[in-house]
Amino acid sequence: MKFQRILFLSLLLISTFSLHAQRGGVKYGSSGYSESVNKGSDRFTRLVKDVWFDIKDKDTRITGDSALYYDKQGIMIVFGDVRIKKGDSVTITARRLNYYMNDNKAELRNNVVYEDKRIRLTTNYLDYYTNTEDARFYNGGKIVDGETTLEAEDAYVINAENLIKFYEDVKLKSPDYDLKTDTLFYHQITKIATTYGPTQTIMKDGEIIDAKEGGRFQTDSKQVTYLEGKITTESYEIFGDDLFFDDIRQESRAKGNVRVISEEDNIIILGDEATTQKDSGITKIWGNPVMKQLVDNDTLYMSADTLISIDSKVDSLSRLLAYKNVKIFKSDMQGVADSMAYMMLDSMIFLYEDPILWSDGNQITADTIALEMVNGKLDKMKMKNRAFTINKDTVANFNQIKGRNMTAYFKNDKMDKILVNGNGESIYFAIDDKDNSLIGMNKILCSNMKIQFLNGQMNDITFYKDPEGRFIPPHEINEPETRLKDFNWQIDKKPELKEVLGKHAPLALPSLENQPEIIKPDPSRLKGELKKIDSNEK
Template sequence: MNIQYFLASGFCLLFFSVSEESFSQQSSTLEINRADLLRGANGFERLLGNVEMKHQNSLIYCDSAHFFRAENRAQLFGRVRIKDIEDPITTTSSYAEYNGNTKVAKLRRNVVFTNQQTTLYTDYLDYNRETNIATYFNEGKVVDSTNVLTSERGIYEVNLERITFRQNVVLVNPDYTMKTNNLIYRTIPKTSETKGLTNIVSKEGYKLDAQKGSFYDTQQKQFRFFDGIVETEESRVKAQELFYDEAKAYYEGKDDVRVLNKERQVEVYGDRGKYWENRKYSLVYGNALVRKYFEKDTLFMTADTLISQDSETDTAKYLLAFKSIKLTKTDLAGIADSLVYNYSDSSIRLFQDPVMWNHKSQISADSMVFFIVNEELDRVFMKDKAFAIMSDTLLNFNQMKGREMTGYFKEGQMKRLLIDGNGESLYFALEADTLTQGINRILSANIKLTFNDGAIQKANFGIRPDGKFTPVQKIDEKVSKLVGFNWRIAEKPDRMTIDAWRKPEEIDLGAENLFNIPDVKLEMPSDRQIQEKLMKSNLAPIKKPLNPAIMKDNFL
């Protein structure tokens, strides 16, 4: 009789002789459906060739198996495949251990865990069928229709369609590459949530970083960063909570928002902010602050609300500021209710009771515009109720007023002043810059004044000026001031004023970034590997046999 037929018949008799009680418990008992050959061994049965086993709703296939019937477990060898009958889950590996009591499969080497469009690759996977949770360690890779994720360790909660990745996590899709150490990925909506440091680089080279985690919808291409920064070639946006919609090129930030226009070297801060990247249009409000960076200096300005427009398609490129305007620079300071900064000609327009200070001068009007050239104050134009006050070397207040004024500056100080319409001037006549002789008061439609260190050096007047000189002995409070005189130096803002409004912390451009950590792992070869390499290269030293006579002499 054929031994294979005999063994197969014995296997069938053994299988069909199981008691009814065993059949009633088959839901928890590991069963044998078929095998080409069955052999007994000490403590277990060997199943050889086309093995098929069953446990609950799972079919188990392999080339061979060791079945520990008493312990209700099996060791599976070669082309292992575990297929769930009801759920779309299939697992393959080179080797596995399956425990029918705990319902845990331990799969090793070339493991592939597939759930519909999501596939997990690893060499070490524990799959608990009771909880439907698969745990991998020592590196794994998850692939779906959109993303590829790798990490050192991971937990796949199948019922929740959720995978938790731990340590050296990398998410790659056609548009972005993300690195972090703690990521939760939901396979159905294809969203990722990270905790702690998270770094992303787009295919265009944009950098998206978060110190305190992020949320990323990989299909909608929407991001939410916590303590996050998004940086492109043209801009840098930062906030404690930062939302970014890639399709709309739209940013929205909350708490400590800052937007840097790299081309203009203008940075805007505030409590809340919105930024449309394509339009280069930003809206920032709540204790807003502007820093305009020059090569040698920086202009600071505060406001309640800031609007910046810098689109290439618009002829007007500007910055608007509303309410509580205060600005300061090394050579000037100013206040106003509202302001317009024109990027094209570096002009700053102030409205509603603006006042500007420059070294020893103070100017005010209903509205004014001043121009910055080569990072220095170049000229200022004042309209309606224009009033200029300059302090000379003796701290006297020289005063000028008129319908319109134009002031010209050199090295940060006013050098010339042109008054056009209803001009009035009051200036102190000095002797050798040390002694006041009296006050000159002149009325003229047009006045041209030249200054040196705050003192009038030269004065030209229009047709038929009306002048009066008051000697020093007759100078009093009324004579020494023009109508409308108001020295408002106490309102002059400085850096302390700016810092009290908002003092931004500088961005740490050298902060930890996971993309700066090399991916290459260098492993030192063993001595055996070195020797084998040398032998292949014919570089290994040749060991000569020792001369027995020499050995004898040495021994004696």
């Protein structure tokens, strides 16, 4: 009986010791039992059920279902429902823990969940340092910070800098966009994510932004800055050295070597800067902007001080506008104007304020000129108010047609006929086909007229409503009579291709004589250019 009491008291003492044992500044215990196991130099203590360790100088408490404690080596191995509590700021749970006191390092494995006052981290492999509160996960993990979720293969939580560094297969998810990259640094205070190297961002509306050199993402203000990137929408692509996107204002900006490309319309627009308002579908390009469009095996070039593209869900409202110093170049047509509107759906071009066009030897002016393109070819031209057409013949005479309004019709890129409506006036010179000698000059006034052309030259004129005219033989022709009022031959304003391209001339073949294919390329040439946007043309 006394022996049983002595044995009971001994067991009670052992149990009490397991709850309050202290070695090397560590308190530990369990609600079950503990035992010391001696295996040579690998002496350890086994603890079972509701195990706990208190590391006072690190303000850290570790709990679990069972543990092995290597007192001499300062190593704890904890199993089951493992939990680390670091002050009132950090809590980590896992299925297994190896803690090395000399290194202040905790290795947590399987179903690891790290939580502090800002983030929640989940992984299967986490190393945590109790002295610095730094952490690292590898072999895949996820961090949630408010509405932002970050996934990667490897990440480092640097507490002193409030910084998390992510590496390999990094994915950032937010309510507004998803991001993919290989290297991302995320600042927990500023909520700024900075990526390095190729980065892709997919907006919720399907817009895709690719950057070669990474970007800076202000997740709170929803603003993004990219280095050398591309914005891809349903309608176009925008390239630039620097790209900026503001999700709140729904505005994109590009700066430096800007290109706006529409494959559907076969259009490339070059410039120094561009902005896009997503809600209105308006894209503005300025700083030496140039448009290039493939039209029926030819290329239409246009430049101005500012180009504005309006992309509308209603196709008939989609258009391109140009303001100030408009210049146009096509192999069969050149022109200048103050401003222009290009309607995408029906290929209508409107030129405003003192427009001038040169086509097949004809100079055409009016207050407003409207061009109708069919299958990439000029089909009809309407000249409204003060219409004036001048054609220089083979012996340098100026054939002239003047009227209130005119409509010119084209066949095979050549002028076929002109209809004059109101206040018609005409001067044309009759030339002997055999020796090109001057036969005489016809001068006619009438209300309306029709002029037929052959090979780009006036061939036949029909007059309507009380025509008045006279034929003047060569010896009676006086110089003032050879010009209609308001005659102004402005061939010096006719733009060359290099003038239209301006600073972008190196992007195309500069010499028309040596490189005729720039004027009439294979359609696949521009198609290739639309997809190949980097080194070949820089």
